[in-house]
Each structure stands twice: as C-alpha cells, then as structure tokens.
Amino acid sequence: xxxxxxxxxxxxxxxxxxxxxxxxxxxxxxxxxxxxxxxxxxxxxxxxxxxxxxxxxxxxxxxxxxxxxxxxxxxxxxxxxxxxxxxxxxxxxxxxxxxxxxxxxxxxxxxxxxxxxxxxxxxxxxxxxxxxxxxxxxxxxxxxxxxxxxxxxxxxxxxxxxxxxxxxxxxxxxxxxxxxxxxxxxxxxxxxxxxxxxxxxxxxxxxxxxxxxxxxxxxxxxxxxxxxxxxxxxxxxxxxxxxxxxxxxxxxxxxxxxxxxxxxxxxxxxxxxxxxxxxxxxxxxxxxxxxxxxxxxxxxxxxxxxxxxxxxxxxxxxxxxxxxxxxxxxxxxxxxxxxxxxxxxxxxxxxxxxxxxxxxxxxxxxxxxxxxxxxxxxxxxxxxxxxxxxxxxxxxxxxxxxxxxxxxxxxxxxxxxxxxxxxxxxxxxxxxxxxxxxxxxxxxxxxxxxxxxxxxxxxxxxxxxxxxxxxxxxxxxxxxxxxxxxxxxxxxxxxxxxxxxxxxxxxxxxxxxxxxxxxxxxxxxxxxxxxxx
Amino acid sequence: xxxxxxxxxxxxxxxxxxxxxxxxxxxxxxxxxxxxxxxxxxxxxxxxxxxxxxxxxxxxxxxxxxxxxxxxxxxxxxxxxxxxxxxxxxxxxxxxxxxxxxxxx
Numbered sequence: 001x002x003x004x005x006x007x008x009x010x011x012x013x014x015x016x017x018x019x020x021x022x023x024x025x026x027x028x029x030x031x032x033x034x035x036x037x038x039x040x041x042x043x044x045x046x047x048x049x050x051x052x053x054x055x056x057x058x059x060x061x062x063x064x065x066x067x068x069x070x071x072x073x074x075x076x077x078x079x080x081x082x083x084x085x086x087x088x089x090x091x092x093x094x095x096x097x098x099x100x101x102x103x104x105x106x107x108x109x110x111x112x113x114x115x116x117x118x119x120x121x122x123x124x125x126x127x128x129x130x131x132x133x134x135x136x137x138x139x140x141x142x143x144x145x146x147x148x149x150x151x152x153x154x155x156x157x158x159x160x161x162x163x164x165x166x167x168x169x170x171x172x173x174x175x176x177x178x179x180x181x182x183x184x185x186x187x188x189x190x191x192x193x194x195x196x197x198x199x200x201x202x203x204x205x206x207x208x209x210x211x212x213x214x215x216x217x218x219x220x221x222x223x224x225x226x227x228x229x230x231x232x233x234x235x236x237x238x239x240x241x242x243x244x245x246x247x248x249x250x251x252x253x254x255x256x257x258x259x260x261x262x263x264x265x266x267x268x269x270x271x272x273x274x275x276x277x278x279x280x281x282x283x284x285x286x287x288x289x290x291x292x293x294x295x296x297x298x299x300x301x302x303x304x305x306x307x308x309x310x311x312x313x314x315x316x317x318x319x320x321x322x323x324x325x326x327x328x329x330x331x332x333x334x335x336x337x338x339x340x341x342x343x344x345x346x347x348x349x350x351x352x353x354x355x356x357x358x359x360x361x362x363x364x365x366x367x368x369x370x371x372x373x374x375x376x377x378x379x380x381x382x383x384x385x386x387x388x389x390x391x392x393x394x395x396x397x398x399x400x401x402x403x404x405x406x407x408x409x410x411x412x413x414x415x416x417x418x419x420x421x422x423x424x425x426x427x428x429x430x431x432x433x434x435x436x437x438x439x440x441x442x443x444x445x446x447x448x449x450x451x452x453x454x455x456x457x458x459x460x461x462x463x464x465x466x467x468x469x470x471x472x473x474x475x476x477x478x479x480x481x482x483x484x485x486x487x488x489x490x491x492x493x494x495x496x497x498x499x500x501x502x503x504x505x506x507x508x509x510x511x512x513x514x515x516x517x518x519x520x521x522x523x524x525x526x527x528x529x530x531x532x533x
Numbered sequence: 534x535x536x537x538x539x540x541x542x543x544x545x546x547x548x549x550x551x552x553x554x555x556x557x558x559x560x561x562x563x564x565x566x567x568x569x570x571x572x573x574x575x576x577x578x579x580x581x582x583x584x585x586x587x588x589x590x591x592x593x594x595x596x597x598x599x600x601x602x603x604x605x606x607x608x609x610x611x612x613x614x615x616x617x618x619x620x621x622x623x624x625x626x627x628x629x630x631x632x633x634x635x636x637x638x
Contacts, residue, residue: 175550175610177618196610199603297596340597344535348604355607 006166013162017363018389020152020159022396025360027149029400031134031204032353033127035338035346038087040127043489044411046471047121048088050483053113055080055266055274058089059258061116065109066091066282074104074248076279081113082272083294085339087485089113102233124411125422130404135211138426146215149208156205163194170195186366193359200352201359207336210329239326249285256312258289264314265291265305275302285310293320299327300334364393391440398452399436401496403429405459408493412470446511453504460497464490535601537635538588542602543609545581547628548574550613560621581632 033040042048053061058080066076070093077092089111095104109118129138137145164170174195177188194201214221214232225231258277265274278290287309292302299320306316321327334340338349368390375382382390410428414421440448467490468474478487550556552574557566589605590598616624 175553175556175614175617177614179618192611192614196614197607200607297594298600299596335600338600341600345597345601345604348601348608351611352604352607355611 006168009162009165013159013166014367016155016162017159017360018367020155021360021364022392023148023152024156025357025364025396026400027134027152028353028357028360029134029404030130032350032357033404034131034134035341035349035353037127037131038084039485039489040130041124042087042485043467044124044126044408045121046467046473046486048110048119049112049114053081053089055082055262055272056259058113059262059277061111061113062089062091062277063258065111065116065118066093069093069109070095070107071283072096073282074280076277076282078277078279080274080277082274086275088119102230122411122416123419123422125425129422129426130407135208138430143215146212150212150216153205153208157202157209160194160198160201160205164198167191167195183366183369186362186369190359190362190366193355193362197352197355197359201356203332203335204353204356207332210332211336246281246286246288248281251285252283253285253287253310255279255282255287255309256289256307261289261291261307261312264307265293268305268317269293269303279309282309288315295334295340297340298331298334300330300337300339301326361397364397368393387445390445391437394440394445394449394452395433395437398449398456398500399433401500402436402452402456402459403432405456405463405493406432408463409459409466412466446507450504450508450511453500453507457497457500457504460493460500463493534588534592536638537632538585538592538601539605539609540631540635541581541585541588542605543613544628544632545578545585546606546609546613547624548578548581550578550617551625552578556617559617560625 059078062078062080066073066078069091070076072095073093074096075094079086079090079092081087081089090108091111092106092108094106097104110121111117112119132138135145135149136142137148140148167173170191173188173191177185177192179185181188209216214235218232221232221235225235262274262277273293274291275294276292278292279287280290281287289307289309291305291307293304295302297320301320301322303320304316304318305314306318307314338346341349368386371386372382375386406428407425410421410425414424418424436452439452443451464475473483473486475487475490477483478485478490551560552571554566554571557571557574558564585605586598586602589602592598593601613624616627
C-alpha cells in the first residue's frame with residue numbers, strides 16, 4: 001500500500017477490481033439479461049401458444065383446473081396472462097401440511113387457454129435460470145452462493161467508491177473519450193462507462209446487497225427472534241404476513257364466483273390492472289380472496305383488495321404502502337428488479353446493465369494493457385500471475401457471452417424428449433466458459449482474442465438461422481406477424497454478433513503480421529506491445 | 534411526450550458539453566467561443582435538463598419519471614460521447630433536430 005489517499009485508493013481499486021472482476025462480469029451480464037427474462041423464456045419455449053384470452057375466461061379456466069388438481073389445497077394462486085411478467089396463464093397451489101411437514105407440497109402449471117389443460121412445451125431453464133445464476137451461481141449450495149455474491153457486491157461497492165476518489169478529473173473529463181491511444185483510450189472508456197451510469201451502478205450494487213441483508217447480518221433477526229433454524233422463517237412470515245389471513249374453519253362452504261369478485265376489482269382499478277388472485281382456504285367457510293394490482297412504480301408491493309371467499313363481500317382495501325421502513329426496502333428491491341418498467345424504460349435498464357458490464361470488462365482489460373509492456377520485456381517472458389489473468393480475462397470477457405450463445409444453441413439442438421435437457425443447457429454455458437479460459441494456454445494470447453471473438457460472433461450470428469431451421473418462428477415471420485418478442489430476440493442476437501465481429505476485425509488490424517503468424521506458436525513474446533495499443 | 538423528454542435530456546447534455554471550450558472546438562473546429570457564449574450554453578443546458586426532468590415527471594409521474602430520467606441521462610451521455618469522438622457534427626445536429634421532432638410528434 002502506498003502513502004496518500006489517492007494512491008491508497010488506486011491500489012485498492014486495482015486489486016479489489018481484479019479479485020472479484022470475473023465473477024462480477026458474470027453477475028452483471030446474466031443479471032442484465034434478467035430484464036428480459038420472460039421474453040427469453042418465450043423464445044426458449046417456441047411451442048407455447050400466443051394468448052389473447054379475456055381475464056374472466058382465464059380465471060374461469062384456472063379455477064376449473066385448480067378444483068380438479070387441488071380441491072383441498074390450503075392456497076391457490078392464479079397469474080392471468082395480463083402483462084409481460086406472466087405471458088401465460090399460470091396456476092400455483094399449496095396443499096395442507098401432512099404429518100410433521102412445515103409447509104405442504106406445492107405444484108404449478110402453465111395452462112393453455114384453448115384446452116384448459118397444461119401446456120406441453122420443451123423442458124428448459126429459460127430466462128429464469130439465466131437470471132437466477134446472477135445471484136445463485138448455479139452449481140453451488142445456495143447459502144455459499146449468497147455469501148460469494150455478497151462479498152463480490154461489497155467489493156464492487158468498494159471499487160465504485162474508490163474509483164470516484166481516484167478519478168481526479170471527473171468533471172473536466174466528463175465528456176472525454178480519446179480514441180486510438182492505447183492504454184489512455186481504455187482508461188477513458190472505463191471512466192466514461194463508469195460515470196455516465198454511476199447512479200445505476202450504485203443503485204444496483206447497494207440494492208443487490210439489501211436482497212440478502214438477513215443472510216449477511218443474521219444477528220439483527222436473532223436479536224429479536226432468538227437463535228435457531230426457524231427464526232429467520234418466522235421473521236419473514238411476520239414481515240410479509242397478510243393481515244386478513246384466517247385459520248381454516250374446517251366447515252366446507254361453496255365459493256363465491258370469482259367472476260363477480262374480479263368485476264369489483266376492475267371497477268376500482270380499471271381494466272387490465274389485475275396481477276394475481278390469491279385464494280386461501282378454497283372451499284372452506286373462512287376462504288379469503290386477495291386480488292393484487294400491477295406494479296406501476298418502483299415500490300415492489302401491490303395494492304390488494306381482500307374479499308370474503310364465500311359471500312364475495314369486499315373486506316379490506318390495502319394500499320401498496322404499509323410502513324416506511326418496509327417501503328424503503330421494497331423500493332430498493334423494486335428499483336433493482338425493474339418489474340414496473342415499460343418497454344422504453346426496460347431497454348434503458350438493459351442498456352445501463354450493459355454499460356456496467358462493459359465498465360467491468362474495460363477495467364479488466366486495462367489491468368493487462370497497463371502491465372503487458374513491462375511483462376513482455378522480461379527475459380523469461382511474463383510471470384505466471386500475469387498469464388493467468390490474461391487467460392481468465394479472455395476466457396471470461398468473451399467466454400461468458402459465448403457460453404450464453406451456447407445455452408441458446410443447446411435449447412434448440414438438444415432432443416425435445418431428452419430428460420435432463422435443462423441441465424445440459426446450463427452445462428453448455430459453463431463448459432463453453434471453461435473451454436474459453438483454457439484455449440489461450442495453447443495459443444498466443446492476442447491471436448486467441450481474435451479467434452475467440454470470431455467464434456462468439458459466429459455463435460450469435462447463426463442463432464437466428466438455428467431458430468429458423470428448428471422452429472416455425474423465424475425472423476421473417478416474426479417481423480410480418482409483428483411478434484416483437486421473437487423478432488427482438490433474433491435482432492438482438494444479430495446486433496451482439498455485429499459488435500463482437502467489429503471488435504475482432506479492429507483487434508486483428510492492430511496486430512502486426514508476426515503476431516498472427518508466429519514462427520513458434522508457443523512464444524508469448526511475439527505480439528508487440530504497440531499491437532495492443 | 535417520452536420522445537420529447539429524451540430529446541430534451543440529450544440536448545441539455547450537449548449544451549453543457551459545448552459549454553466547455555475543448556468540446557466546443559471539437560464540434561466547431563477553428564472557432565474560439567467567447568466566454569459569454571459558453572455561459573449562455575451552460576445556462577441553456579441546465580434549463581433544457583430541467584425541462585427534460587419536468588417532461589419525464591409529466592409523462593410517467595414522479596416515481597417512474599425519476600427512474601426514467603436517470604436511464605435517459607445515461608443513454609444520452611453515452612451516445613453523446615461516442616458521437617463527439619466518431620461524428621462530432623452529428624452530435625450537434627441531433628441536439629438541434631431532436632427537440633423539434635419531439636414537439637412535432
């Protein structure tokens with residue numbers, strides 16, 4: 001560590017950034033894709049019907065199916081297909097606990113409006129698994145994953161704050177990007193990406209930490225609820241408890257028709273405002289029906305209307321806002337998830353996420369660009385540590401995007417009746433990432449960059465073609481049908497491919513011929529330092 | 534309304550950028566701006582950003598409007614900085630045409 005605040009902070013920024021950069025890059029990229037999670041779901045299950053049923057009809061179908069599947073359930077939950085977050089009619093139920101179970105068994109189905117039966121579509125992790133990876137990291141136990149992403153997010157916060165401190169000319173260089181100047185340009189771009197979306201970076205990192213606050217600071221719950229396995233669950237049950245819940249009366253009673261209950265809700269809120277129907281103790285004398293509205297602001301809780309499930313009488317009108325501390329938490333989480341965002345704001349969220357991802361990427365590249373000239377001068381070639389960072393940088397910065405392409409490829413190419421196909425989609429992602437990290441071991445690093453960029457560009461460019469060959473929802477048809485989910489997906493893949501291809505061409509142009517056709521392929525020193533700058 | 538808000542935010546950022554000597558000459562090479570011009574640009578920039586803020590709030594309410602404003606600022610600044618480097622004239626043209634288009638549509 002050096003003396004002086006700026007020097008200390010620069011040291012901190014460099015090494016903290018290096019330590020957690022690879023995981024953060026993965027988190028930022030998969031998290032950013034989460035802003036289009038249901039759109040990706042739809043692309044990954046092209047068999048699903050496009051639904052245009054009325055609300056009343058959807059609820060009637062859902063109710064009939066629930067009566068048939070789970071007549072004695074403790075709870076029914078219906079998500080009609082009324083917004084982007086639930087593009088298909090979904091039902092969920094929870095049975096009464098049996099024996100010493102704490103919670104009863106649950107089930108859920110996507111229903112086809114036309115037949116009233118569950119839809120049959122290929123097994124896939126979809127956009128949901130991709131989105132989940134950014135905090136659950138997939139292969140690890142959840143608790144461990146939460147701690148890993150927590151430590152990474154904490155260091156992200158450290159990197160943001162130290163980054164602001166060491167950026168001496170934050171106002172003077174606010175609009176400055178000098179191209180074609182090697183290390184200078186990388187630093188300029190890193191600064192630009194950090195500064196233009198700084199509020200987003202701070203918001204997303206801080207609110208990300210709030211999501212798992214109870215995991216990172218368990219003693220706060222413990223201080224009021226005591227030690228033990230269940231205390232956290234009790235805390236959340238109480239925090240999120242619905243006020244109007246009753247115990248089961250164990251006297252059966254016919255339910256009030258849900259149609260008339262929905263009508264009351266629509267009269268209050270207007271058409272298309274209903275997000276879910278939550279029935280507790282269906283068929284019991286103490287049945288309650290809660291109806292929630294859409295999220296139309298960053299506050300991540302719904303206004304709810306609570307009805308008596310037997311008489312259909314409106315009992316309570318709960319506002320979305322309940323208490324100030326809870327509203328602060330809900331707003332932070334709501335800002336993070338952006339469920340309230342319409343199309344334009346959703347794209348802005350997506351763009352901001354990409355700016356954050358690129359900020360991390362440029363920071364990682366900067367670390368190597370800065371040290372490479374010095375390393376190349378060494379008689380024995382670059383140190384092991386430097387080579388490791390070079391490999392992991394290339395393997396992650398290009399390998400993760402390529403892995404995501406592989407995930408989509410696997411979705412289209414694995415046999416539809418293959419049992420473990422959703423697992424293998426994920427294996428394709430991580431396998432590609434892993435291979436991309438190993439590849440630079442056998443190739444000169446700059447050449448490996450160009451080749452991997454071309455590989456990733458090709459993988460994305462061919463996705464619309466694979467989609468054309470394996471489904472009937474190709475780009476031409478989506479454009480004619482104005483199906484913007486499918487068209488948007490294919491066009492985005494082409495745009496990503498274009499970006500990666502341009503990067504490959506630009507990088508290749510800067511390399512001297514010697515670097516591309518080295519006499520000895522294993523000789524690391526061939527790429528001249530100006531090649532990179 | 535949202536198009537107008539986006540255009541106002543972009544033009545506001547551009548005016549504030551041009552209020553800096555270095556960037557003024559980047560967009561209009563060979564012209565040395567007077568201090569008064571730079572001051573006017575600065576005031577104009579903040580005024581346009583205030584109008585942009587107001588139209589975000591008008592279009593989507595305070596809660597969503599403020600999130601929209603930050604999103605638009607990030608997008609506008611990033612676009613502006615790329616244009617400044619790769620097509621400086623286009624940065625200026627877009628700033629002039631944007632609000633007019635926003636008002637007409």
